[in-house]
Amino acid sequence: MRATGLPGGIDCGTDCSESYNLGTVVGLTAYPDPGSTFTGWTGVDAGTETLPSVTVTIGAVPVAVTAIFTIPAVPPGHQL
DSSP states (O other), X not given: OEEEEXXXXXXXXXXXXXXXXTTOEEEEEEEOOTTOEXXXXXXXXXTOTTSSXXXXXXXXXXXXXXXXXXXXXXXXXXXX
């Protein structure tokens, strides 16, 4: 599972935090791993929280956005 941002800098898995100038519009995209599902974002505008790609405009207040993924349960006795 991974989330990336444009302009560059964010590539979650490895770099999930970045500083941007005031007024910058940051595009975020969520990429679920095979077998997992992207289920939404927290910290984005209402009505966009279930879209795989969203934009966030950087304002004076720090922004925290989280991509949420669902991983299917592994039945007892099975391994991933």
